[in-house]
Amino acid sequence: MLAVTAPDHRDPTRPASTPLGDGPVAVLANPTAGRGRHRDLLPAVLARLEAAGRSVRLLEAGTAVQAQESCHAAVADGAAALVAVGGDGTVHLALQAVAGTPVGFGPVPVGTGNDFAVETGFPADPLAAAGVVADALRVGRTRPVDLARLTGPGPGTRWYGAVLGAGFDAIVNERANRMRWPRGRRRYDVAILVELARLRPRSYVMRLDGVEHRFDGVLVAIGNCASYGGGMRICPDADPADGLLDVVVAGAVGRGTLMRIKPRVYRGTHVDHPMVRGYRARRVELDAAEEIVGYADGERIGPLPVTVTAVPGAVRLLR
Structure with a gap:
């Protein structure tokens, strides 16, 4: 049973798709995602992104805190896009840096759970998803989707x-x-x-x-x-x-x-x-x-x- 407490239609004030900026592509990769079974795919993922004709930079991130700091720093330094190679946890860290900004975001699903990537239309296959991201990078295309903003007592x-x-x-x-x-x-x-x-x-x-x-x-x-x-x-x-x-x-x-x-x-x-x-x-x-x-x-x-x-x-x- 569904009780609707707000109109069920698309928001007419939704931001339109905007072109991608000219900056580099930052990549956050979690080598332990999916129990490490896709660890060897990272070079191929990076090669597909580089084939889009943009500068690609792999972020240094030994811990979750370092990963989040690296993502925020990349956005502050002018990255046009941030790509998260991992599961939902890696995506979650990256979203904290790109939410509410014009920076493009691409999830490449290699985790145990890849719900955000799959639910927003990316292929479950990591290389196919990297190809989708690369195609968007090549033409400078982004498409807006919603996020949930969470506040609490902290x-x-x-x-x-x-x-x-x-x-x-x-x-x-x-x-x-x-x-x-x-x-x-x-x-x-x-x-x-x-x-x-x-x-x-x-x-x-x-x-x-x-x-x-x-x-x-x-x-x-x-x-x-x-x-x-x-x-x-x-x-x-x-x-x-x-x-x-x-x-x-x-x-x-x-x-x-x-x-x-x-x-x-x-x-x-x-x-x-x-x-x-x-x-x-x-x-x-x-x-x-x-x-x-x-x-x-x-x-x-x-x-x-x-x-x-x-x-x-x-x-x-x-x-």
Whole structure:
């Protein structure tokens, strides 16, 4: 069931496509993305970008902090474009530098989860995506899409491209990040089992364009795009070009019901369940009666409350 709280149409004030500047192309690459299985593709990706006839510079980034600093410095130094070779986490870091600027942005998906790249029309194959970016660089073309602007009790503004989770999935992520054993994917699987055993509804307060909703639930997702977690279509009707956010809430369900709903998320049919509700709004304010940490694009954001606003045309994609 979808409760629309704002008109469902494209924003007539959306920024038009603008030509690309004359500066160099900065490239942020994460060699560990996708467990390193695409590490050997970087030279080929760089070669495709260079074939577009622009100067290409690989950014130095040994840590996430250094990566974000390098992206901001490249934009400040006049880069015409920033290309992120990695997964959603790498994209998330790069978006912090290009959001709200005329700098072109191109994601080359080599991560475990590549939801923003795929949902905004880039091929899932890394070399094919690099080719799309190179074609746009060659003719100086960018196309605007929306981002979600995130503010909270802490300092500064964050941006995300895909989905913010603030329920069961975020709680699982928080536990997995605290665990030191087991390693790899099994750590996440163990965290799911632990949190399923502890599952209980939390009390939320949510305001959609100023209209208050109070509810008990086990899952809340705020989507600029439809999917997160590598293809889980949690907000299946989300469109990153409509100027709106899609919000999906799973109510006070038990373990059995949640486990029956979860497999349907990959098809996006979970929204047909009577305990799942969908909303649409330009501005979402979310808080909980107890501490819940939000995750956006798979990255830790911090505890609620947060305010999320859809910003039309906040990033200019190279496609």
